[in-house]
Amino acid sequence: MLAVPDSIDIIIPTFRLDEQYLLPLIHLPKPGGWQFNYYVIADNPGVKPGAELQRLAKEGVIHLFINSENKGPGETRNRGIEAGNGSWILFLDDDIVADSDLLLQYVKATKEKATAIGFIGLTDFPVPVNAFTRALDAAGLTSIFTIAKKKEQFMWGVTANIMFKRSALQDLRFSPLLSAIGGGEDIDLGARVSMLHGTQFMCVKEARVTHPWWNHAQPHFDRFTRYGAGMALLLPRFKKFTWYAFPNPIEGWVLALLCAPLFFIFLSWQKWLIFLAAIPLIDMGINYVRAAGMGYRELKVAYYMTLLRCSTEWGMFKTMIGQGKPSYFMKRINVDFTRPRHFRTNRWRITKLVIYLILLSLLIFIK
Structure with missing residues (x-):
C-alpha cells in the first residue's frame, strides 16, 4: 500500500480509553493541507468506550479498535501501523498532555528536514512531588524521555512521543517478545531503523508533551523490573554494543553466594552475613551522595534509588537466566549504540570497589 503524501497516522495504544486524556489529543489544532488519521487501539478486551469516543468512531474522526486479547503495547502499536497508510507515523501515549502546537511542530519539522527517518519529540515530567519521584529523577530513569532537550539527534526515542517516516520503517515492527515483556521495544525498533539507514532520528524539542508520574507518583517497582527484563533481551540482539561492568548489587549478592566457600576461608559466617548486608547499604550510600549533588538530600531518596536499581537489575538477572544466557552476567x-570498551568504569564504581576492599580487610583482620 502506497503511503499518502502529507499525512500523519497518529497511533495511541491504550488500556483505559480515558477520555480525559484522549479527547484533547484528538482535538489538537491541525495545520492546513495535511491529513491526520487517528488509530486508538485498546489493549483490553473488557474495556467499554465512552459515549464521545463511540461518536467520534462512528463519524469516522477516529479509527477505534479493541484487541480481542491483551497483546502488549508493541503488538498493539503494530496493529495501528498496519491499519494506516500515512507517510508519517506518530506514536503517543494515552496519558500524556500535549502542547497545543504539537502537530504544527511536527509538520514544520517534516518540511525543514524532509529526508529524516523520523523525529523524537520532548516528553517532560512534572516537577518531582515526593521522595520517590525525586529518586526517579536522580536515578536518571526519566532522562531518555527528555533526550530532545540534550541532543540534536539520537538512535531512538520513547514511544510516548516519537514520529517515524513510514518509508524508513519499511517492514520493521515492534518485537512481539519485547512487547510481551513490556520493556525495550522502543529501543529495539528505533535502533534497527537507524542502523538500517545509517542515520539517526532528529530531535524536535518544540514538539512537547507532558507525561504524568507513573502510578500517581506513588512508589512502585514492577515497571522497572520489566525495563530490566527488556534490557536483558536486548543484550544478545546488539552484541557488539555490550561490555562488562563492575557487579551491581544483585550480581554482588549472587557472587557472594556462589563464592561462599571461598569467603569462609577468611571469614566466619557472621562476618559473611555482614558483608552481604553491606552490599545494598554501600550502594545506598553512593546513591545518597549522587542525589545530594542534585540537591536531593533526603535519605529516603537514596533508599528509593537503591530499590529502583535493584528492581531493574533483578529483571535483567532473572530474564538472562530464564533465557539460558548466563554468559551475559555482568554485561x-x-x-546510545556507540562502540564500548570491553570494560568500563567511573568514579562511582571505583569508589564502591575501594569501599568493598576496605570492608573486606576490616572483616578479615579485625577479630
Missing part, C-alpha cells in the same frame, strides 16, 4: 549495553 551492559550502550543504549
Whole structure:
C-alpha cells in the first residue's frame, strides 16, 4: 500500500480509553493541507468506550479498535501501523498532555528536514512531588524521555512521543517478545531503523508533551523490573554494543553466594552475613551522595534509588537466566549504540570497589 503524501497516522495504544486524556489529543489544532488519521487501539478486551469516543468512531474522526486479547503495547502499536497508510507515523501515549502546537511542530519539522527517518519529540515530567519521584529523577530513569532537550539527534526515542517516516520503517515492527515483556521495544525498533539507514532520528524539542508520574507518583517497582527484563533481551540482539561492568548489587549478592566457600576461608559466617548486608547499604550510600549533588538530600531518596536499581537489575538477572544466557552476567549495553570498551568504569564504581576492599580487610583482620 502506497503511503499518502502529507499525512500523519497518529497511533495511541491504550488500556483505559480515558477520555480525559484522549479527547484533547484528538482535538489538537491541525495545520492546513495535511491529513491526520487517528488509530486508538485498546489493549483490553473488557474495556467499554465512552459515549464521545463511540461518536467520534462512528463519524469516522477516529479509527477505534479493541484487541480481542491483551497483546502488549508493541503488538498493539503494530496493529495501528498496519491499519494506516500515512507517510508519517506518530506514536503517543494515552496519558500524556500535549502542547497545543504539537502537530504544527511536527509538520514544520517534516518540511525543514524532509529526508529524516523520523523525529523524537520532548516528553517532560512534572516537577518531582515526593521522595520517590525525586529518586526517579536522580536515578536518571526519566532522562531518555527528555533526550530532545540534550541532543540534536539520537538512535531512538520513547514511544510516548516519537514520529517515524513510514518509508524508513519499511517492514520493521515492534518485537512481539519485547512487547510481551513490556520493556525495550522502543529501543529495539528505533535502533534497527537507524542502523538500517545509517542515520539517526532528529530531535524536535518544540514538539512537547507532558507525561504524568507513573502510578500517581506513588512508589512502585514492577515497571522497572520489566525495563530490566527488556534490557536483558536486548543484550544478545546488539552484541557488539555490550561490555562488562563492575557487579551491581544483585550480581554482588549472587557472587557472594556462589563464592561462599571461598569467603569462609577468611571469614566466619557472621562476618559473611555482614558483608552481604553491606552490599545494598554501600550502594545506598553512593546513591545518597549522587542525589545530594542534585540537591536531593533526603535519605529516603537514596533508599528509593537503591530499590529502583535493584528492581531493574533483578529483571535483567532473572530474564538472562530464564533465557539460558548466563554468559551475559555482568554485561551492559550502550543504549546510545556507540562502540564500548570491553570494560568500563567511573568514579562511582571505583569508589564502591575501594569501599568493598576496605570492608573486606576490616572483616578479615579485625577479630
